[in-house]
Amino acid sequence: xxxxxxxxxxxxxxxxxxxxxxxxxxxxxxxxxxxxxxxxxxxxxxxxxxxxxxxxxxxxxxxxxxxxxxxxxxxxxxxxxxxxxxxxxxxxxxxxxxxxxxxxxxxxxxxxxxxxxxxxxxxxxxxxxxxxxxxxxxxxxxxxxxxxxxxxxxxxxxxxxxxxxxxxxxxxxxxxxxxxxxxxxxxxxxxxxxxxxxxxxxxxxxxxxxxxxxxxxxxxxxxxxxxxxxxxxxxxxxxxxxxxxxxxxxxxxxxxxxxxxxxxxxxxxxxxxxxxxxxxxxxxxxxxxxxxxxxxxxxxxxxxxxxxxxxxxxxxxxxxxxxxxxxxxxxxxxxxxxxxxxxxxxxxxxxxxxxxxxxxxxxxxxxxxxxxxxxxxxxxxxxxxxxxxxxxxxxxxxxxxxxxxxxxxxxxxxxxxxxxxxxxxxxxxxxxxxxxxxxxxxxxxxxxxxxxxxxxxxxxxxxxxxxxxxxxxxxxxxxxxxxxxxxxxxxxxxxxxxxxxxxxxxxxxxxxxxxxxxxxxxxxxxxxxxxxxxxxxxxxxxxxxxxxxxxxxxxxxxxxxxxxxxxxxxxxxxxxxxxxxxxxxxxxxxxxxxxxxxxxxxxxxxxxxxxxxx
Numbered sequence: 291x292x293x294x295x296x297x298x299x300x301x302x303x304x305x306x307x308x309x310x311x312x313x314x315x316x317x318x319x320x321x322x323x324x325x326x327x328x329x330x331x332x333x334x335x336x337x338x339x340x341x342x343x344x345x346x347x348x349x350x351x352x353x354x355x356x357x358x359x360x361x362x363x364x365x366x367x368x369x370x371x372x373x374x375x376x377x378x379x380x381x382x383x384x385x386x387x388x389x390x391x392x393x394x395x396x397x398x399x400x401x402x403x404x405x406x407x408x409x410x411x412x413x414x415x416x417x418x419x420x421x422x423x424x425x426x427x428x429x430x431x432x433x434x435x436x437x438x439x440x441x442x443x444x445x446x447x448x449x450x451x452x453x454x455x456x457x458x459x460x461x462x463x464x465x466x467x468x469x470x471x472x473x474x475x476x477x478x479x480x481x482x483x484x485x486x487x488x489x490x491x492x493x494x495x496x497x498x499x500x501x502x503x504x505x506x507x508x509x510x511x512x513x514x515x516x517x518x519x520x521x522x523x524x525x526x527x528x529x530x531x532x533x534x535x536x537x538x539x540x541x542x543x544x545x546x547x548x549x550x551x552x553x554x555x556x557x558x559x560x561x562x563x564x565x566x567x568x569x570x571x572x573x574x575x576x577x578x579x580x581x582x583x584x585x586x587x588x589x590x591x592x593x594x595x596x597x598x599x600x601x602x603x604x605x606x607x608x609x610x611x612x613x614x615x616x617x618x619x620x621x622x623x624x625x626x627x628x629x630x631x632x633x634x635x636x637x638x639x640x641x642x643x644x645x646x647x648x649x650x651x652x653x654x655x656x657x658x659x660x661x662x663x664x665x666x667x668x669x670x671x672x673x674x675x676x677x678x679x680x681x682x683x684x685x686x687x688x689x690x691x692x693x694x695x696x697x698x699x700x701x702x703x704x705x706x707x708x709x710x711x712x713x714x715x716x717x718x719x720x721x722x723x724x725x726x727x728x729x730x731x732x733x734x735x736x737x738x739x740x741x742x743x744x745x746x747x748x749x750x751x752x753x754x755x756x757x758x759x760x761x762x763x764x765x766x767x768x769x770x771x772x773x774x775x776x777x778x779x780x781x782x783x784x785x786x787x788x789x790x791x792x793x794x795x796x797x798x799x800x801x802x803x804x805x806x807x808x809x810x811x812x813x814x815x816x817x818x819x820x821x822x823x824x825x826x827x828x829x830x831x832x833x834x835x836x837x838x839x840x841x842x843x844x845x846x847x848x849x850x851x852x853x854x855x856x857x858x859x860x861x862x863x864x865x866x867x868x869x870x871x872x873x874x875x876x877x878x879x880x881x882x883x884x885x886x887x888x889x890x891x892x893x894x895x896x897x898x899x900x901x902x903x904x
Contacts, residue, residue, distance in 0.1 A: 302724055305674060305706050310359040310392050311490055315587045317354060318490070321346050322584020322597050329501060333600045347498055352380045352391040359395030367406070367422070368399030371430045378434035382442030385449050386498050388491040390442065398433045402426060453495060456505065460576050465504070469568035472509055473561055477551050478720065485509040490585050502581035502599050504572065512589030513610045514567030515550040516542045517617025518560060522553050524618075525625040530556065533742040540682070540742075545588030548679035548718065552740040555720075557628065563621030571613035580605035663713050663734065663757045666698045670712040672705040672725055679718070679741050687716065690747045694755070714757065716750055764796050764836055767901065769894035771795060771840040778848045781822075781855075785810060788824045788840055788860030797838035797862040798826075805830045806860075816850035820889070821879050823872065825861040837864045839875070841897055843889065856889050859901075875901070 311318075321343070326332055328339040353373045360372020372395030379390030405425055413421045459465045475484055493505035516538055523534035530553060537549045554561050575581060580602045586593035591610070598606045671687060673680035680702035688700050698713070705721045708728045717725045719737035726735060736753050738746045771791055778784040789803035805826035809815060816822045826833060840860040847854040859875055878884055884900050891897050 302706065302727075305704065305724075306362075307392065307488070308485075308674070309362055309704065309706070310355050310395065311388075313358050314351070314354045315585065317346075317351065318494075318584050319587065319593070319596070321351065322582070325497070325501070325583040326597065326599050331501060331599065331601055347386055347494065349377075349380060351494065352376055352387045355388055355391030356395035356398075359392055360399035363396045363399035364403040364406075367402060367426060369395075371398045371402050371426050371433070372396065374398070374426075374430040375433035375437055378437030378439075379442040379445060382438035383446045385446050385453075386491075386495045387442070387445065388494055389449060390437065390445050392491070393445070394433065394437050394441065398430065401433070402429055405429065449492075449495060452492060456492060456496065460504070463573070463576065465508075465576050466569040466572040468508055469565045469572060473514075473564045473568060476509065476547065476564075477554050477561060485585065485587070493582075493585065497581075497583055500581075502583050502602060504575045504581045506582040506585050506597065507575060507580070507594075507606075507609070508568070508572060510586045510589040511568065511571055511594065511610060511613060512541055512545050512547055512586075512591075513594075513614040514564040514571065514617040515547050515589075517567050517614040517619075518563045518621045519550050519553055520614075521560075521563065521618050521621035521625060525622045526553075533740065533744075537742045541590075543590055543592070544682075545586075545590030545593060546679050546682060546741075547589060548673060549682070549741045551720075552742075555739070557625070559628065560621045560624050562624060563617040563619075566620045567613035567615075567617030570616045571609040574605060574609040574612060578605045578608075580609055582606070666696055666713050666754060666758060668709075668712045668714075669698045669700045669754075670708055670715045671700065671702045672708050672715060672717040672721065673702065674705060674721060683716065683738070683741055683747075686741075686744075686747050687750060690751050691754070694751050696751075696754070714754060764838060766837055767839050767841075767898070769898065771838065772894040772897050773840075773842045774891065774894070774897075776842050776844050777846055778844060781810065781848055781850045782807070784822070784842070784844065784848045784855070784858055785815070785824045785860075787842055788858055791840035791842075792838060792860055792862045795838060795840075797836055798830075798834045802826055802830060802833040802862060805833055810850075814850060816853050816855055817876070817879075818853075819879065819882075819885055820847070820854060820856040821885070822850055822855035822858050823861060823875065824858060825863070825872070830862075831864075834862045834864050836862075838862050839901075841888075841901060843891065843897075845889070857885070878902075 324339070324346070325343050327334050328336040329343060330337075330340070353376055356376025357369040357373040360375075361369030363372075372391070375394040375398035376387070376391040379394055380387045383390065402425065406422075409421065409425070456465070459468075472484060489505045489508055489510075493503040496503035496505060519534045519537040519541060522530050523538055526534055534553065537553070540546050540549050554564070581599070582594075582597040582602075583599050584597045586597045594606070594610060669687070669691070671680040671683045673683075684700050684702045691698065691700070703709070705717060705724045706728055708715055708725060710729065710732055712729075712733055715725055715729060715733055715735045716738060717735065718741075719739050722735060722737050729735065734757055736750050738750060740746055773787070773791070776787065778787065785806050786803065789798075789806050792798050793800055793802060806815075806824050809825060809827050812827075815824045839862070840858075842858040842860070844856050844858065847856045848858075849855075857879075859879075861872060861875070863872070878901060887900055888897060891900070
């Protein structure tokens with residue numbers, strides 16, 4: 291199992307946990323508002339209305355989770371028996387049994403589903419309802435009793451151990467270290483799983499005992515992501531700098547953190563900014579009595595303060611804006627420290643590295659983005675939970691398609707719930723493997739990386755047009771673009787060979803050949819270490835049809851002035867992808883091990899493995 295597949299399986303498990311809680315998050319927020327307002331230490335203490343807080347927490351929330359978890363397995367019948375079975379654990383336990391609902395709900399629904407399947411076609415006509423109702427009742431009773439007598443005491447003990455672990459970490463100032471795991475997991479789209487699948491259930495139990503919990507704010511404090519994108523807006527360059535202000539607004543007011551993740555992925559070391567910001571936030575919250583009464587979801591500043599109890603207003607504000615400032619400073623420092631332009635970037639007058647990438651990392655996914663469709667009636671925009679980034683993406687994509695003269699039905703769903711009657715699926719490239727697993731290759735999958743980059747949506751529209759026309763997009767780099775054991779009399783022949791590959795595959799037209807010669811005449815395309823990067827001019831936009839690269843291995847070398855090139859990497863980059871491709875290639879070729887391996891490569895597959903531009 292490769293890394294992408296493992297990541298997809300972890301995401302899928304996390305999404306399963308999250309799917310039990312996310313649909314009910316509005317009720318959690320409502321309970322949090324009741325708590326913040328009417329408990330004795332709330333904004334407006336009210337003994338009469340405070341009577342609502344306890345029963346909702348003890349009975350309603352676990353039953354809702356049990357119903358939702360069961361519904362996800364076996365529709366309405368699964369939901370009903372899931373809630374029934376959960377009540378046994380609720381009544382049999384002294385602690386809030388949200389986790390009980392997450393266990394008994396799907397278990398009960400799965401057992402009932404198996405029973406219903408086994409009985410298909412075996413029940414006499416007219417007795418279907420009788421059998422269905424008695425089956426649900428009898429199985430539900432058994433599981434309810436089992437939950438009450440056996441599972442509830444076990445889960446109570448487990449949750450008490452987990453709660454003791456959290457208290458131990460809090461007492462010994464270890465809780466801030468969770469940021470070392472939480473923020474990297476967020477970037478891998480495990481944010482909903484971590485928050486709603488793990489932290490919220492534990493946080494609710496803690497809040498039930500103490501009136502508030504810091505666990506609600508470990509993942510959901512969006513301030514450190516605001517700090518990261520704000521740093522890109524101030525210290526970044528190119529596409530990142532232009533699009534980052536929009537991400538700041540969306541994250542600060544809307545709480546859609548997925549808009550921030552691409553900036554971190556394009557410069558992975560900047561993850562230290564959100565980590566530092568969250569460490570600061572958790573330290574302040576745990577040492578000075580901060581916390582929330584419910585999960586701030588989504589993680590906007592509005593949700594943050596709605597879930598902040600009266601007694602924590604000052605501490606929470608320091609934690610929020612302090613984490614924003616720390617993340618901004620650390621990220622900004624990293625950006626400035628890493629601001630070493632590639633030679634090509636300096637010549638082009640920019641240090642930008644585009645955040646957009648339309649290339650699927652796996653060949654299977656590349657195949658899914660090709661082919662043709664007869665008509666465009668239904669487009670699905672999928673994200674992890676189907677609520678945040680995909681909802682925003684739908685609005686932008688709908689506008690772009692309408693301008694292109696297309697008006698399909700567009701909806702946003704969770705990646706695990708993609709309908710099989712869709713014509714095209716659009717999803718984040720980190721969720722592409724899961725989308726492929728869900729759809730079983732029944733429709734094209736188009737990927738997007740930066741939700742804030744308008745050019746990415748233009749590319750998606752262009753790809754949809756290609757699908758409708760039946761013209762499959764050309765892969766950025768494949769075995770057909772590789773030549774091994776070549777030899778040339780001079781650099782003109784070498785550059786012309788690269789041009790032959792790029793023009794022959796359809797990346798550029800014939801005029802691009804002269805552009806490549808002119809570029810070398812202006813500034814040598816030899817970059818050192820036995821490598822040359824033949825490419826065109828800044829004015830080559832009209833010559834390039836789509837982005838692509840080629841690789842030529844020259845064992846005996848070819849002279850570029852006083853230097854000798856043994857490896858040629860020809861580049862045709864459309865728009866700002868030109869700079870991005872050069873940056874990616876340069877990063878790979880900076881490693882001497884990669885250079886040595888490429889010079890010795892005996893097959894195209896070896897070259898593809900080393901020159902991984904995903």
